[in-house]
Amino acid sequence: MTDNSIRSTGSEAKTGTDLTLRGLKTFVAVEETRTIGGAAERIGSSPSSVSQQITALEQAVGAKLFDRRGRPITLTPAGQVLRRHAHKILETVAEAQTELAELNLTALPKLNLSIIDDFDVSLTPALVSRLQAQFRNCFVSASSGRSDVMVQELVSRRSDIAIAAILPDDTSAYWVTPLLRENYFMICAKGVIDPDQEILPQLSALPCVQFSEETHAGHQITQHLRRVRFTPPRRFAFDASRSVYASVVQSGGWALTSPLNMLDAERFAPYIDVHQMPFPALSRRIWLIARSDELGRLPERLATDCRRIINRQTISRIVEIAPQLVNAIEVLHE
Template identity: 35%
Template sequence: MIKKGVTLRGIEVFEALAGRGSVAHAAAMTGLSQPAVSQQISNLEAAVGAKLIDHSCRPMRLTAAGETFLRHSSLALAHVRQAQSELTVMDLVSLTDLHLGVIDDFDNDLTPRLATILADSMAGCRFRMVTDSSKRLLQAVQDKALHIAIAATDGDAKEGLIEIPLARDPFIIVAPAEIEADGADLLGGRTGLPFLRYEADQLIAGQISNQLSRHNINLTSQFEIGSHLALMAMVARGIGWTITTSFGYCRAQRF
């Protein structure tokens, strides 16, 4: 029997804190206040009867007991999340028609898995899946050509659409491995290395431009590239540096 006081919420907060070592980051990831995060950890430690976090370190570190607990609790959370996903799919079984759009960034990983899961679970449904850019997918939903889309947004409310956040994908700077410069040097134009932009019509290009404008940063660029992988290849070759998202960076592991 699970001890009284051990909750899924507490384990989720513990996992977030273990991953970042910061109460502030854990609060941002879980949507709780910082005092609420600290209280969840205190309750969890009291319930399991052991100190899980070494609060004297910055960033905070797991104790030996915390390492052991994280191994098992992470598996438990993974099973719960998988169960939630499968139940969500089961809710779609009664559908007779579904037109789904998925951002083309997911073509190599998420989309094939999603397509097979939905196909297996919706035998009686007329199922159509398309991949495209976020802008075109959102427009297709507004035009009622699609029922639902998995896409990036700029955060602005769009008439007739309901947005449900699934994940956050923060911007990061990506530079050639051999360049000895920090982000401030690159953003300040002090390296002589050119800035590589996404093609202006892409949603991410506008998001990056807006973010730079908020910080009064003006970067000129000789290159404007429409292919994300081509952009990453150019950075790996030492042609320049760029700003992308953490997910985009992970997609470019081959470089």
């Protein structure tokens, strides 16, 4: 069945007009938004093109589909009949497209992943291994870096799937699902904070090690500190978690960080103390992002694999390193 191969009968024989998938999608958009302008915006078309598609459909079925005299516009009896069939047809076509896409994936020659560097140890190797087992003839490439860079690789089509803490500016062309939420906490060099004394005056006297504001975490933390009106002097900032943790240890300072950051820099765990946030709570989400309708159900299956790996390996390792963080990370489902 192609876009122009659904033919009507009866009155269509007189007009020679076809029922098309494009026409049915336009019909459903108008039926759901109840306005020509709303339908045009939804499907990325113009109001005049939407009107032409509806007119062509009406010629094909030989009856008016909408009563356009009122606002919002409503379905006629013929439109109500077509509504039932249009939804069924479009659902069937979507299922067929997904199955065909999955069939084609068996011969996928290459899959490019962009994954934030916080997952370098805990997620990326296990995920790549699983993909190579599923697609034996597929070359799997995984790049690592900051969230903004990973998302840009996806937007510029240098990667097929991204895992990041931020989303593209326009998500309409992407399939997006959350993987986890993690709460920020505070680390400090071992022994420099007395938990029995008031925390904030002690922090004011210690070096604050910050993530670069070019990173999502750095921007998020800086904005949060401004909101709570605690703005330590900026002395140095780093992109990488390992550099932040190393500097905390060497300078005898403190930093706000996340469980995934801790996992990425676990070699420094013996030299730091973990504390709850001395400020109002702050958290971030990690998302899996893929372009819509290009990889069938692979992104959905990949998200399921990610959640399983995070549950079984990532969280358990974080809690091993710092038992205080047992409730600081949560796997999310769509």
